[in-house]
Amino acid sequence: MIESLSDLAMPITAGILLGGLYAVVALGFSLVFGVMKLINVAHGDFVILGSYLAFAALTGIDLDPFLSLVFILPLVLVIGFLVQKYLLNRAMAISADAPVIICLGFSLMLANMFQMIWSPLSRGLTTSYSLTSYNIGGLAIQLIYLLDLIIALAVMLALREFLRRTYLGKAIVAASQDRTAAEMMGINTNKMYAYAFAIAMACAALAGVLVGLTFPFSPTSGVPFLIIAFGVVILGGLGSMVGTLIGGIVFGLAQTLGGFYFGVAAQMFVAYVMVLVILGIRPQGIFGR
């Protein structure tokens, strides 16, 4: 029953690389919840929106998914800003449930829109490098998985530095810790929320491009990624970039190792059990405050 380390090397490596992707998927979700205490149940669908937009660019004008981000990111930044400013800010002023209901509405709208435009068929972002694989230390590691991790790290670092070093970033952090006090500093907290949601949407879209390159996706793929985002945030805790990364990796490892020991059918189950266990032992997450 004791596998040699080299047998485990594959699932462990895959788990870590996948973990990077999961961390980026969770990033926007974590930001919105951390700043506005808003649970965006449409988050997974916004991720898949990124996948579909890249798919449209790829099949329509043969544009590489990474290049299509040049168009996708500004678009979702603006959409996210407007959604928070004109819809969600008002909903938040009404009650705690109202914004969740609106996000639920978005989720349904998006999933149905995907089906209407692109049919229920499973899609994927297939590029010249989709199957490229490298031999590193005897393991076959896919380029896409490597890119997922590298880009995940880069985005998380950029976001962390933005929040730490710029006035706007600090204002968003301040608004998340004490809204009233932030207003007393001259900070327009409604506008800060709009910026935060815009950034979260951009992160989701980016995650969507990576997801589309890594897995097949369909109109209903949003919910599984929402659950992953939940899981990562529960595992890693809120308010810490490192926490989100570790949460992603733990989730990824639980999945790949679970699949290794119990079969592919069990892999998500093992990951979810891991989330429940952490929730029971340390509800604020490994790095949570």
Next chain:
Amino acid sequence: MSEESLLKVNHVDVFYGSLQVLWDVSLTVRAGEIVALIGSNSSGKSTLLRTISGFLRPSNGNIEFKGKRIEAMNPYQIVALGISQVPEGRRIFPDMTVSDNLVIGSYNHGARSKREGNLKDVYMRFPILGLRRNQLAKTLSGGEQQMLAIGRGLMGEPKIMLLDEMSLGLAPLIVDELYRTLREIRERGITILFVEQNARRSLKEADRAYIIKSGRIVLSGRAAELREEDEIQKAYFGV
């Protein structure tokens, strides 16, 4: 000292829903003054500050700052005009460092260019903050947090500072220190309106004072004169 009013509250009524909490409240603060607003718990004193800051709207009356009507403005807009509030309970940002708390105090565009100079000033005035500049604000003691809240208020280059129950829960020695700071701040040309429960101490520090009780201004005048009115003090405060 200029005779023109910097801040003028004119006959405001304020409601929480259908419950009236302020009745026909008027108050004036002139440039360069230290004015005290004195009242016990639930006298309406904090409500009045919150109304001046823009978190509440008066249903009657108006508020002027340097002649400009501000009662319908949002809090963040009022701050930009030069009104800085040091709120009840300090409300420092707990999971931000001392230095970040101060830096965010200079968020307003006019104050950003003066940030480094103001930071140096604050650290000089409150050396303990300089020592703890990289610590999370929630790890500071009550007195240190109050200094941080005042320092943060100063970073915004205010014309007037509103302080809500600055001395609450603090040891007398620290309170002395803080009032000394207020006097220095006034020397620098910043006007001060502070809200307190302790009548005796407040009247020692202020130029003029207003006494608020059950949502109404019941007494006002030069602090020196109010200090003499022993009987009235006893009647209103039991001090």
